[in-house]
Amino acid sequence: MKHIIDVTNLKKNYGEIEAVRGIDFHVRQGELFAFLGPNGAGKSTTIDILCTLLKPDAGEVSVDGHPLTEGQTIRELLGIVFQDSLLDRLLTVRKNLSTRAKLYPKSGIRLKEAVRAAAQAAGAWDFIDRPYGKLSGGQKRRADIARALVHTPKILFLDEPTTGLDPQTKQNVWQTILGLQRREGMTVFLTTHYMEEAAASDYITIIDDGLIAAQGTPLFLKERYSSDTLRLKATDPQKLEQFLTEKQIPHTLNESNLITIPLGSTKDAIPILRVADPLLESFEVLHGTMEDVFLAVTGKEIREDA
Numbered sequence: 628m629k630h631i632i633d634v635t636n637l638k639k640n641y642g643e644i645e646a647v648r649g650i651d652f653h654v655r656q657g658e659l660f661a662f663l664g665p666n667g668a669g670k671s672t673t674i675d676i677l678c679t680l681l682k683p684d685a686g687e688v689s690v691d692g693h694p695l696t697e698g699q700t701i702r703e704l705l706g707i708v709f710q711d712s713l714l715d716r717l718l719t720v721r722k723n724l725s726t727r728a729k730l731y732p733k734s735g736i737r738l739k740e741a742v743r744a745a746a747q748a749a750g751a752w753d754f755i756d757r758p759y760g761k762l763s764g765g766q767k768r769r770a771d772i773a774r775a776l777v778h779t780p781k782i783l784f785l786d787e788p789t790t791g792l793d794p795q796t797k798q799n800v801w802q803t804i805l806g807l808q809r810r811e812g813m814t815v816f817l818t819t820h821y822m823e824e825a826a827a828s829d830y831i832t833i834i835d836d837g838l839i840a841a842q843g844t845p846l847f848l849k850e851r852y853s854s855d856t857l858r859l860k861a862t863d864p865q866k867l868e869q870f871l872t873e874k875q876i877p878h879t880l881n882e883s884n885l886i887t888i889p890l891g892s893t894k895d896a897i898p899i900l901r902v903a904d905p906l907l908e909s910f911e912v913l914h915g916t917m918e919d920v921f922l923a924v925t926g927k928e929i930r931e932d933a
């Protein structure tokens with residue numbers, strides 16, 4: 628698949644602070660790309676450069692074949708949803724969208740049609756004639772996404788699009804985002820603190836301290852940076868623990884008397900279960916998660932309240 632974004636040796640300093648220290652990555656056309664990193668890692672700086680809001684100090688960037696010097700062309704290719712909404716609270720969603728659409732006369736699409744298509748794609752059609760300020764959190768986020776779609780961009784940038792939403796609304800907005808990517812073929816560039824969203828993306832790049840710390844598909848990263856674990860509940864935990872120690876099987880016993888054993892692969896559980904069988908009450912094999920990956924790669928827990 629074609630690289631719609633290509634970044635080579637990108638650098639950006641703020642005075643003494645080296646925010647981005649020479650990063651390489653690419654985004655393929657039509658994929659859901661997750662850009663992850665702890666706070667202060669350099670995500671916003673990188674995104675602001677890609678969106679032509681900030682000039683880099685060094686490096687090459689190409690967006691759909693255009694260098695950053697072609698700022699206007701690039702901006703027309705991008706839809707951007709920032710964490711802070713840019714919509715006018717007093718105006719209806721429709722008025723907000725049409726005001727925005729008027730900024731793109733060159734696109735040639737009829738204004739009303741563009742507004743309708745954007746609102747429908749973002750799931751904002753049902754409340755298009757309500758003032759933005761009167762909408763619920765999830766409706767506001769849909770309206771924000773609709774605004775970003777009104778000039779039919781090729782790439783949608785979403786900065787933590789579901790942060791602050793209740794679980795049900797979060798799920799609804801997430802389904803809308805997936806729909807845009809899968810049904811409309813939109814390339815989606817996402818930052819998120821929710822690892823289940825990262826796990827559902829096509830490709831992940833993790834930045835830490837201004838450098839790329841890891842990249843790959845969720846499956847690749849999980850295989851590389853996390854491991855499966857076997858969790859055992861024993862009829863006599865102390866006895867099982869002593870038994871595992873004698874057999875030199877690495878394990879930990881937690882406060883709830885559950886024994887955890889790291890596995891190289893799921894199948895490694897079988898011989899352990901065989902020998903532990905007489906003392907077992909129950910067991911489960913837990914797969915490595917994206918949280919484990921993030922912790923292993925950055926040494927930091929992802930903050931969900933950010």
Ligand code: ADP
Nearest residue numbers: 641644646664665666667668669670671672673
């Ligand atoms: P992230 O989005 O991953 O939280 P940022 O790109 O915002 O990271 O920040 C990267 C580093 O650059 C941090 O150390 C941050 O404090 C610093 N930084 C970001 N913006 C500015 C700025 N305008 N002036 C000075 N330092 C900044």
